[in-house]
Amino acid sequence: MPLHPRIADFLADLPAPPDGPLDPQIMRAVEESQVPAPADRLPLHRVEDTVATTPVGDVPVRIYTPVETDSYGLLVYFHGGAFFLGSLDTHDHVARNLAKATGLKVISVGYRRAPEAAFPAGLDDCLAVVRWAADHGDTLGWDGTTLALAGDSSGGTFVAAVAALAHDEGFDRITHQILYYPSLDLDFDTERYPSLRDNAEGYGVETAGLKGFNSFYLDSGADPADPRVSPIKRDDLTGLPPALIVTAEYDPMRDEGELYGARLTEAGIPATVRRYAGANHGFVQNFSWIPEFAGVFEETAQFLRGDLPTRQEQ
Structure with a gap:
């Protein structure tokens, strides 16, 4: 189906990006102003x-009950x-809906975050907080069963890397991994995946801009050949937790997420791939209020309960 008309209208009204290099401080301020x-x-x-006080330092966390x-x-x-x-505030609504x-x-x-913190600082923080959560189960009221990971876009990269x-x-206490339109291959060679060509322009996140947007991370020491950076490059996927991978029809990174799901299945890991028709990269954060996409949180809940129907596309 075509790009959802509400997304198309939104993208049509976006101003042209400013000339010159990206400025993290300005871009963060714009994001925070919309919270x-x-x-x-x-x-x-x-x-x-x-x-969360961890061996890699104190990490801010927000806990939703x-x-x-x-x-x-x-x-x-x-x-x-x-x-x-991204921050605790810019994605606060996603965490609330998940809870x-x-x-x-x-x-x-x-x-x-990059560029202030060099690789692998952010990844180290994420892994440390997962361990912190398990170690502080009594304080958190953990029932000792589900310990799931979820993340969107680069957060999905961290989910796959942390699980590995x-x-x-x-x-071995992680029970589930949930990746919303993850970035799993930071190579960005346009010949690697058809979606990098088919969805190259006009859908919000453009193929030509991927290298620039990720340059702060890559320039901080993140090597695209490293499976901690590009989890799809990991050779052995056995032993990982069951996965839900949500992709968007009009996302340049769609195919790498779906390939990762196929590779998990080949490795004997239960993996469900959901492609949302008419959606673009970022739809869980930006457009989950649209009725056609609002069910992504309930599908996440179904996956965690073990009763997600075996449909491949929404």
Whole structure:
């Protein structure tokens, strides 16, 4: 189907990007200026900011408790933003919707970003908070069952990388991995995936801009050949947690996410790939209010419960 008309209208009204190099500080300020006031956000039982004290340092986290009950499963969420954008605030609504739909206590991670923090600082923070959550299960009210990871875009990159690193380190408590339109191959060679050519222009995130948007991360020492940076380059995917991979029809990075799902399946890992028709990169963050896309959070909940129907496209 064509790009959803509401997305198309939004993109048509976007101003042309400014000339010259990207300025992280200006771009972050623009993002933060669009965050709704706390009173206008989805209400939950409790939302609290705290710090996870970990071996790699203190990491800001925001904890979302959907309802009051004796115990909870946990979901650790990594926001997107090409490794230099995004924050606890810009993705607050995603974490709130995840908590409401799943009934899990969500821990959103304020990891260190490029270019100020060199690779692998952000990745280290994400892995450390997952371990912190398991170690502080009593304090968090964890029921000892679900410990899921979720992330969108570059946050999905971190989900795949953290799941693999945890497995390599013998940390086997992660139960699920959820990747929304992940960036899994930072090579950006346009010949690698048809979607890099088919969706190259006109859909918000453009193929020609991918290298520039990720340059802050790559220039900080992240090597695209390193599976911690490009998780699709990992040779052995056995032993990883079951995965839900959500892709968007009009996303240059669509095919790498879907290939990763196929490779997980080949490795014997249960992997469900959901391609949302008419959607573009970022739709979970930007357009989940559109009825055709709002079900992504309930589908996430179904995946975590183990009763997601085996459809491949929405």
